Amino acid sequence: MKAAVLTGVDTPLEIRDDVEVAGPGPGEVQIRVAASGVCHSDLSVQNGTIPLPTPIVLGHEGAGVVEEVGEGVTSVAPGDHVVLSFVPSCGTCYTCTRQQGFLCEQAAMQAMGGLLDGTTRLTSGGAPLHQMACLGTFGSTAIVPAISMVKIPEDVPLEVAALIGCGVLTGVGAALNTADIRAGDTVAVLGCGGVGLNVIQGAKIAGAEHIVAVDRFDAKLDMARDFGATDVVNAGERDAGGAVGELTGGRGADVAFEVIGLKSTMEQAISMVRPGGEAVLVGVPRMDVMLELNAAFTFLYLNKTVKGCWYGSANVAEDVPKLLGLWKAGQLKLEELISREIGVEDVNEAFTAMEKGEVARSVIRYDG
């Protein structure tokens, strides 16, 4: 099968036609990947922000059709349509039984770049290939754990379903699950990419009255307005903290989301929150980033809350149908997130387009 393979940090992805797939092992499922979004986290593996072993098939935002199931798999059957989840969710471990499926203990092996037993089912030129997030949706076939997918109705277009797998679950989940947005709130969103636009539409659903979108590209700010932003700030032209202060009579935002992954904007998000408000950190920083916060005037006197947000604090078995319901009810924009449909051989250009702020999401389509 064909796949885009990262062979080392800061090198272009190689498009290979010779990737061999071993059939699914016990508890695993073979997926014909129909579509995959290109997320900043894929780029972050390429540039070393997220360290993973190479060679690796990137891609973690996908949907497809079940082709074959391994021993013991009863949750899905050949022909089923599924959204792939970039965090496995076993439903039975300590965290899953506490409604924190996004922290499933089975995910511990993911940093090794293989499946749940640490090994991989892909080879190229005789050498094993790792799979990002137990998935690897930059390949037309994937062998994935059965606990890394949610069955969906067949009338949901698979390119739309793919986006739910990361950007939508993360962004909308940050607003609906992680944060505590109240009706009438002022919310700030720093970074209006594929994830940030979903934070914006999630904040709108949660009842925020003012949604201030911050980005360095005007084109992204135009998209932000389409997704529900009421005010926009170009961070290259104005200080976002000052702008949010002005819009709130000097008080600050009730909730601010950082959806970029930089130390400076994380600290800015925390500082632009009002006393008693909360900052939600969604962007993935480099591993060595440390934040500098004044303890007294962040946590004590100003009583701010700082929350991390992994995978939209989602429990995929419940949240995927919930998001599809919102989409069917016309409350969630999904098709509008797809700026470009591309082939897997165009993935390097899709990274460039993302860095230049040209797209909400590029979506890879596979033939057949």
Ligand code: PAD
């Ligand atoms: P993206 O590249 O589509 O969007 C990032 C946006 O931030 C772009 O529109 C940029 O123009 C903008 N931006 C960059 N620097 C600045 C700046 N200094 N000031 C203002 N705006 C800026 O990325 P994405 O939306 O796919 O992902 C965003 C982050 O979220 C990224 O760090 C990714 O790794 C992370 C992520 N986290 C999770 C999670 O579970 N927490 C899941 C998926 C993605």
Ligand code: ZN
């Ligand atoms: Zn992602």
